[in-house]
Amino acid sequence: MKNKSIWKIDDVNPEVSLQQDINVDVAIIGGGLAGIMTAYHLRNCSKKIVLLEKDTVGSGLSSSTTGKLTYLQNQMYPNIAKSRSKEEAKLYFESQKEALKLAKSIILKHNINCNLTPVASYLFASVDNKELKEEKSFLKEVQCPFEECKELPISFPCKEAIFVHDTYCFHPVKFIQEIKKLVMNSSIQIYENTRVTALDQENEDYLIFTENHKVKAKQVIITSHYPFFVIPKLLPLQLKLEKSYLLEAKKENEPNFLAISTDAPNYTFRIDDEHFVFGGYSHNLASKLDYQKQKDEMMNTFKRHFNNEIRYVWSAHDITSKDHIPLIGPLNNNHPNLLIATAFHKWGMTNSFIASKILSDYILEKENRYSTLFSPTRKPTFKGTMDATMNDMVIGGRYLQTKMKEQQPFYKNIHFELHDDEEIAVYTDENGKEHKIVYRCPHLKSGLIFDESEKIWICPAHGSKFDIDGNLLEGPSTCDITYKK
Template sequence: MKNSYWILSSEEKKNYESLNRDINADYLIVGGGIAGLTTAYLLAKENKKVIIVEADEVGFGTSGRNTGKVTSQHGLIYSTIQKEYSSEKARLYYDANEEGLKLIENIIKENNIDCNFKTVPSFVYTEEDRYIKDIKKEYEICKELNIPCEYMNYIEGIPMSIKGALCFKNQGQFNPKKYVDALGKINQKMGVKIYENTPVVDVNIDEECLIKCGNNNVIRAKNLIIASCNAWYDGLRFFFAKEEASRSYLLCGELKDEISEGNYISVEMPTRTFRTCKDDKERNLLIAGGYDHKTGKCDNECDNFRAIEAFAKENFHLKEIIADWSSQDYISSDNIPYIGRINNEKNNVYIITGTSKWGLSNSSVGAILIKDLITKNKSKYEDLYNPSRLKSYLNVKFLENNVEVAIDYIKGKFISGSSELPNKDEGKRVSINGKRYGAYRDKNNHLYIVDITCTHLGCELRFNSGEKTWDCPCHGSRFSYKGEVLNGPALRPLKAYDEGKNKIDPKIL
C-alpha cells in the first residue's frame, strides 16, 4: 500500500516486539490505532493492567491515513440524527464528539506531544445552489440544539465559488501519526504492553476470552476490547452486515499561495475534503481527498487518484504533489458508531467500530465510553452508541446494502477468469485448469497467484489497481497481492496457487 504523508513525515516511530509466547491479560485491546491506544491510556490511568496487540504496526491503519481533522462538525449529521432519533440524541452526539476533541487536546497538552495540533474552524460547504437549503436546514437544527455555529454565504480566502457554508469554530487538526506514535510511547511508560505484527486469527468467548494469534500463541483475557476498525468478532450482532466498507483517496501537495486555515468538506457528491497545514520546513501544505466509494466497487482506483489531483490543481496553486494514498473506513447504517458492550450476554467484551469517516473524534469518544463502562458500569453515551440498537438495522440503508451483498456474492461465482496471465504491474482473475484464481505480476516480473475467494464469507475478490490489492465487494476485507490480510472482517490470509482452497471460517459467528 502507498504510505500517507503522515506516515512519511513521522520518522520517530518506535518498534514494538511481536508476541512470541502465551500470555494472560486482564484487559486485552485488539488494535493499535487511536481507538485502542486512547482506551489503553484511560484504563492505565485507572490502574488497569492492559495489553495491546496490533496486526500490523501502530498507527499504520486508518489512524495514520486520514485527513487529520478533529471535529464535531460531521457534515449534515445533526439533521440526520434528529430525523432518525431525536433532538436529544443529536445534541448528545455533539456533546460526545466535543468531549472527544477536548480529550485529544488535553492529552497533547498534558504530555507535551509534538503533533502539529492547531485550533481551526470546520466548514461544511457547497458550490451548488441546490444544496444551500440542506446546509441552511442543518444550521437551523444546530441553532435549535444550542450548538454554536455560523451560516456563511461565502468563505473569504478560499479560491472556490462557495455558495453557502456552515461553520463550527474552535475545532482541531493535527498530524495523526505523530499523535498515535507519541501515545504509544506514553502508554508503554504507564505499563501498557504493546505487541506489533501480532494478528488475531481465532477467538473463543466463554467466561474467559481465548484469542489465538497468527504465530499460534494464545492470549487468555478476562476482558476483550475490539478496537481494530472493523468487527472481526461480533457476538452475533452481525456488524459486518450493518456496516459499509468505504474507500477514499487523499493527497498532500505544497501550495504556492496560502489559503484560509480550516477543515473543509463538501455536501455534494463526490465528496471533496481539504485542509491546510505546515510541515517542519514551514512549507504550506494542502491535504485534499474524497471520491469515496464502497470497497471493491470501483473499476479503476487509479482514476480516483487522478480525480483528486485534478480537483486540487484546478482550485489551488500547487508546486508539487508530495504524497498520495487511500484509506478505508467503516460506516454504520445510521451513521452513528457502534461502541459499548458487544451484546447483553457478554459483559466482558467491548467494541469500537463503524466510526463513519470521523474516527479521530469518535474513537476518542469510544475510549471514554468503554472506560466508563469498565470503571463505573455506566456511561451517559451508552444508549446513543449502543451496538445492539434496533434502528441501526431496521432501516432502508441496511436492507439495500445487504440485498446488494447478496447480488455481489452470486454474480462473483459466475465471473470467469482470463486464459492469459497478467502483464507487468497488472492484476486480474485468471482460469488455471478450470479453476479461478487471482494473479498479479509485479514490476520485476514476479508472478503471484492466490485463491481469491474471501476467507470471511466466501465472496469473490476484485483487484484494486490503485493499491495492488484484492478487495471484497461484500464486506470490505482486503488482501495484499501475496494474500496477506490488510483489512477485516476476514482473519485468515489467502492461500497461494499450490496451497489448495481457502477456508471459509467466519469465527464472528
C-alpha cells in the same frame, strides 16, 4: 508522487510480539487511535492489561485519515435526528464537542508534539441544497455559534458556507506514537506483529488466538476497525463501508482551514502550516469498483483548480452504521465482557476519544453519559434496516459480478486458474513476474477486486485488503491468501 498516506511513518521499530500463552484481565485488540486511547485511560488501573496489534500501533486507518478534529461534521446531526431523534442528535453533538476538549487537554497535559493547529472548519455547498439549511437550523437549536459566508478562503466553487472557529487538525500518527510511549511506561504490555486470528469462549472467559499463542482474558475490547470476529455472525449485516480518496500537495500561500462539502461528489480540504490535503469522492465500497477512476477524477479536479505539486495520493475506507451513530460498548447482553468500537462514520478522530472514554469507564465500572447513545444493543430503526438491506443487495450483486471475472475491467493484467478446485488469481506485473493469490476472501468468501494503482486486492463486501502476494493488510479477514504450491 507517492501512493501512500502523508501521515504514515515507515521506520517504526516494532515492539516484541507475543511469545507465550498468557492470562489477563483485559485484552485490547487493535492499536489504532481508539485502541491506544483506551489503553491510555486504563494505564493507571490495577488490572492486568495487554494490547495486541497485528502490525505496529497507529499503522491502520488512523494513519490514512484527514486528521481533522472537528464537530462540524457533514450532516451527521440532521441525519441522526432523522434516523433516531433530535435528542440523540444533540447528545451526539455534545459528545463531539467533549472529544475536542479531551483531545486538546491530553495534548497540552503531556506536551505532545503532534502539530495541533487551531483552524476554522467550513461546511459548504456548491449548489443550493437543503442539507446546509438543515445543519444551520440544528446548530441554531443547540445554540452553537457559527458564521455564514458565500465563499471559501481559497478559490473553489462555493455557493454558500457556514464555519466555526474552535476546531483543530493534528498529525494523527505523531499523536498516537506519543500516547503509545505513555502506555508503555505503565504496566500495560503492548505486543506488536501479533495478529489475532480467532476468538472463542471458555466458561466466563474469552480465548484469543494469535498465530502462535493464546490469551485468556476476562474482558475483551475489540478496536480493530472492523470487528474481525464472528460471535455472533450478524455484524456484517449491520455495517456499511465507505471509500474515499485523498491527496497531499505542497502548501503554498493558502490560508489554513478545514472544509467539507455537502454535495456529491463530496470534497474535503485540510490546509495547515505544511500540508494541502484535498479529496473526497466518497462512495459505498461495493458501489463503484473502478477505484483508479475515482482517484483520477479527484486528482483532475485538484489540478483544474490548483497548481500545487501533488506529493502523496491514497485511499481508505471507513465503516458506517445503519443509524449514523458509532457502535461503542458491550456487544450485546449475552456478551457483557466483549466490547467493540466501530462504525465511526469517517469521524473516528473525535469518536475514538469518546470511544476510549466509554470503554475504559465501562471496564472501571464508572458511569458514562454517552454509553446508552452509542450502545451496540440499541434497537435498529426501520430506515436503517431498509438501508442495510439495500447495501446487502449491492454487495450480493458485486459477489455475482466477481464470479463473471473475464468480462470485468478491474481485472486488467490478471488471469484466473483453477488448481485442485481452488480459484487462483494471477497478476502479471510490469516486469512479467506472476503473483498468485487464492481468489476468495477468507472472511465470507466474496470475490476480490484488484486496485492497480495501489497494487492491492480488496474485498468489496467487507473491506479486507491483501498485498500483491496475498499477505493480509487489513481485516476483517484474519488470514493471508498467499497461494502456496
